[in-house]
Amino acid sequence: MATMNETIVALSSGGLPSGVAVLRLSGTMATVAIRTLAGSVPPERRASLRVLKDHDGQIIDRGIVVFFPGPDSVTGEDLAEFHLHGGKAVVAACLAALTALPDVRLAQPGEFTRRSFINGRIDLTEAEGLADLLAAETEGQRRQAVMQAGGETRALYEGWMKRLTFCRAMLEADFDFADEDDVSDDVAADVSREISDLLAEMRGYVSHAHQGEIFRNGFSVAIAGVPNAGKSSLMNALARRDVAIVSDIPGTTRDLIEVSLDLRGIPVRLIDTAGLRDSPDRIEQLGMDRAREALSHAGLVLHLVPSDDAMELTLNDLANEAPVLKVRSKSDLGTAQDGELAISTRTGEGLDELVERIAQIAAEAAGDPSQLVPVHTRQRDIIGQAILVLSDCQDDLPLEIYAEVLRSASERLGALTGQRGVEDMLDVIFSQFCIGK
Ligand SMILES: Nc1nc2c(ncn2[C@@H]2O[C@H](COP(=O)(O)OP(=O)(O)OP(=O)(O)O)[C@@H](O)[C@H]2O)c(=O)[nH]1
Numbered sequence: 001m002a003t004m005n006e007t008i009v010a011l012s013s014g015g016l017p018s019g020v021a022v023l024r025l026s027g028t029m030a031t032v033a034i035r036t037l038a039g040s041v042p043p044e045r046r047a048s049l050r051v052l053k054d055h056d057g058q059i060i061d062r063g064i065v066v067f068f069p070g071p072d073s074v075t076g077e078d079l080a081e082f083h084l085h086g087g088k089a090v091v092a093a094c095l096a097a098l099t100a101l102p103d104v105r106l107a108q109p110g111e112f113t114r115r116s117f118i119n120g121r122i123d124l125t126e127a128e129g130l131a132d133l134l135a136a137e138t139e140g141q142r143r144q145a146v147m148q149a150g151g152e153t154r155a156l157y158e159g160w161m162k163r164l165t166f167c168r169a170m171l172e173a174d175f176d177f178a179d180e181d182d183v184s185d186d187v188a189a190d191v192s193r194e195i196s197d198l199l200a201e202m203r204g205y206v207s208h209a210h211q212g213e214i215f216r217n218g219f220s221v222a223i224a225g226v227p228n229a230g231k232s233s234l235m236n237a238l239a240r241r242d243v244a245i246v247s248d249i250p251g252t253t254r255d256l257i258e259v260s261l262d263l264r265g266i267p268v269r270l271i272d273t274a275g276l277r278d279s280p281d282r283i284e285q286l287g288m289d290r291a292r293e294a295l296s297h298a299g300l301v302l303h304l305v306p307s308d309d310a311m312e313l314t315l316n317d318l319a320n321e322a323p324v325l326k327v328r329s330k331s332d333l334g335t336a337q338d339g340e341l342a343i344s345t346r347t348g349e350g351l352d353e354l355v356e357r358i359a360q361i362a363a364e365a366a367g368d369p370s371q372l373v374p375v376h377t378r379q380r381d382i383i384g385q386a387i388l389v390l391s392d393c394q395d396d397l398p399l400e401i402y403a404e405v406l407r408s409a410s411e412r413l414g415a416l417t418g419q420r421g422v423e424d425m426l427d428v429i430f431s432q433f434c435i436g437k
Pocket residue numbers: 226227228229230231232233234245246247248249250251252253254273274275276329330331332333343344345346347
């Protein structure tokens with residue numbers, strides 16, 4: 001990672017051309033940069049209209065300049081914003097003029113956010129929330145990310161750490177001051193009650209994490225069945241575009257084909273798979289392997305059974321724990337049995353009802369987004385480790401060892417917010433960001 005002495009600059013707004021483009025520049029050269037391009041530094045935090053000139057005195061653009069002095073800026077450093085007309089040449093000229101200044105260079109992805117973290121403006125959970133917020137595509141994802149970016153997750157984790165620290169302090173005070181054979185049972189009992197409460201809370205939190213993941217990554221719905229059941233046709237109908245090849249040749253689909261849908265704010269990943277049958281074709285076999293793999297990870301399996309075909313597969317074993325919803329396809333070619341969900345991509349029969357059912361099942365799996373805790377896999381792993389350490393606490397442990405276990409657990413939790421042992425994680429986390437963030 002490049003050093004913090006350098007001042008970084010990037011286009012922070014979206015693709016060009018656009019109405020307005022915002023360049024952000026962070027670091028010690030911020031005031032020099034403003035003075036060089038805009039003539040003088042405007043009052044702090046005030047949007048000021050300026051003529052921006054390059055190093056030869058040629059006008060680049062007229063735009064708004066804002067100066068945010070550190071350490072109260074988003075990055076914790078002196079920060080300048082240039083709001084320009086969003087043309088490619090305008091932005092290129094302004095970036096060229098800025099990077100021509102000594103110690104000013106283009107930012108790497110996530111570098112602004114990384115500086116916010118290093119300067120203590122945000123913690124890791126907030127950084128992860130920010131990354132999610134930028135990536136959010138559905139309303140549910142946005143709400144979840146906002147909670148995390150706003151520091152609610154941080155507050156929760158810090159609360160846990162405080163409770164652990166308090167318990168440790170009680171234990172340590174006890175073995176420092178009590179005389180040897182009079183170690184207070186009361187303290188040990190209080191601590192052990194508090195730890196078991198905390199453990200219950202942490203376990204409950206982690207069990208919600210799976211639901212949180214549905215909001216982050218989407219609820220996966222795999223479409224499966226015999227060849228020519230109409231799987232790809234259904235995929236195209238639900239996606240409202242031709243994503244998958246449809247033909248009357250059985251064994252058309254081989255690769256998994258995935259589209260993302262937004263069903264009532266819940267992101268759903270719909271996966272079309274190869275038809276399952278005995279086939280000597282090597283490629284088709286590979287396709288079926290992928291199909292089985294997809295079924296085993298799906299949140300819901302749609303089992304398409306064509307109306308004109310007597311053969312029926314059993315998919316329950318392949319689907320792991322996911323529910324299997326039987327759907328009678330090509331309903332225009334036969335009559336469905338009572339209570340069966342029948343669809344036809346030819347006539348459109350049953351498609352709305354199917355979407356309704358998928359949305360219902362996805363919503364049940366995802367839970368109420370307002371109740372959800374946003375938990376990244378990274379966070380879940382760490383909490384899992386801390387739970388393991390704490391579960392090892394036996395009441396009859398010598399107090400010194402008990403205190404040591406608590407210290408070790410709270411050390412682990414420290415990695416959640418980035419207070420401890422996360423150097424190697426930083427690149428992973430910040431590389432999720434785009435340049436300019
Ligand atoms: N009559 C009728 N034909 C359909 C319907 N849906 C699909 N078909 C036809 O059935 C044939 C197979 O459709 P696909 O969508 O390719 O079937 P698939 O299950 O993806 O097949 P594989 O990828 O080979 O496993 C095509 O000729 C489609 O036009 C339907 O609802 N009614």
